[in-house]
Amino acid sequence: MITKPKVEDRAEQHYVGIRTQVPPSKFKKVIPQFLDELFGWLGKQGVKPAGAPFMRYHVINMAGNMDVELGVPVVSALAGDDRVSPGVIPAGRYAALVYSKVTGIAGNKALVEWAVKNNITWDRWDDANGDAFRARIEYFLTDPAEEPDKKKWETEVAIRLAD
Numbered sequence: 038m039i040t041k042p043k044v045e046d047r048a049e050q051h052y053v054g055i056r057t058q059v060p061p062s063k064f065k066k067v068i069p070q071f072l073d074e075l076f077g078w079l080g081k082q083g084v085k086p087a088g089a090p091f092m093r094y095h096v097i098n099m100a101g102n103m104d105v106e107l108g109v110p111v112v113s114a115l116a117g118d119d120r121v122s123p124g125v126i127p128a129g130r131y132a133a134l135v136y137s138k139v140t141g142i143a144g145n146k147a148l149v150e151w152a153v154k155n156n157i158t159w160d161r162w163d164d165a166n167g168d169a170f171r172a173r174i175e176y177f178l179t180d181p182a183e184e185p186d187k188k189k190w191e192t193e194v195a196i197r198l199a200d
Contacts, residue, residue, distance in 0.1 A: 039144060042134045042151045044198070049128040053079065053121050054093065054108030061103055068092060071107035072177075078121050079109060087112045089176045089193075093126070098167030126172050132157055133195035137188075141175060144194050158199040172197035 055071045072090050079086060088110035096104035108124060117123050132152055136144030152159070160171035172195075179190040 038137050039139060039147045040135045042132055042148055044130060044132050044157075047126075047128060047131050047195075050088070050110050050126040051112070051114050052091075052108040052110045052124050052126065053115055053117060054106040054124050055121060056095070056104070056106040058102040058104050060101065061099060064092075064105075067105075068107060072109070075107060075109045075121065078118075079111070082115065084111055084115065086110060089178050091174045091176045093124075094170055094173040094175075096164050096167045096169045097173070101166070104166065126174065127197065129160070129172070129200070130198040131172070131195045132198060133193055135178065135191050135193045137179075137191045141192065141194075144192060145175075148194055148196065152196075160197040160199045170196065 053075060055075060057067060057071070059067055075090070076086070086109045090107070090109045093106040093108055094103065095106060098104075106124065114125075115123050132148060134144065134148050134151075136147070151157075159173075161173075162169050174195050176193040176195065177190070178193055181187075181190070184190060
């Protein structure tokens with residue numbers, strides 16, 4: 038299932054995250070590991086999440102290492118430490134859709150193809166390591182503790198548009 042794409046204005050969002058460079062084949066290991074670490078860190082700080090956890094794609098390189106960050110939204114800026122860093126998803130216009138029962142590649146492909154057909158330009162640039170984005174995020178909308186069936190998990194992909 039892939040929803041119809043939409044364009045919307047979004048406010049900036051503070052978060053805490055852990056950034057890494059890994060090949061896409063390592064996502065299944067890195068995502069739960071880093072999110073567990075982030076939720077544990079927030080618990081020790083006495084801070085509750087302010088939204089769904091996410092993976093932010095800083096640089097996409099499907100054939101090599103991806104520059105990604107696992108993050109959890111928070112209400113206001115927090116100080117990090119040597120492992121967890123504060124961050125901000127910038128305000129702006131975003132194109133987004135929600136997918137489930139398909140791969141992340143299929144969900145992202147649907148949004149990118151829709152953007153091409155509608156002459157939408159991303160806030161992106163070429164980087165020596167791949168395609169860099171100001172804000173390209175996949176929000177994990179489903180809590181695995183509430184829905185153990187991965188085929189029913191919903192994910193939103195959102196990409197910031199060029200100004």
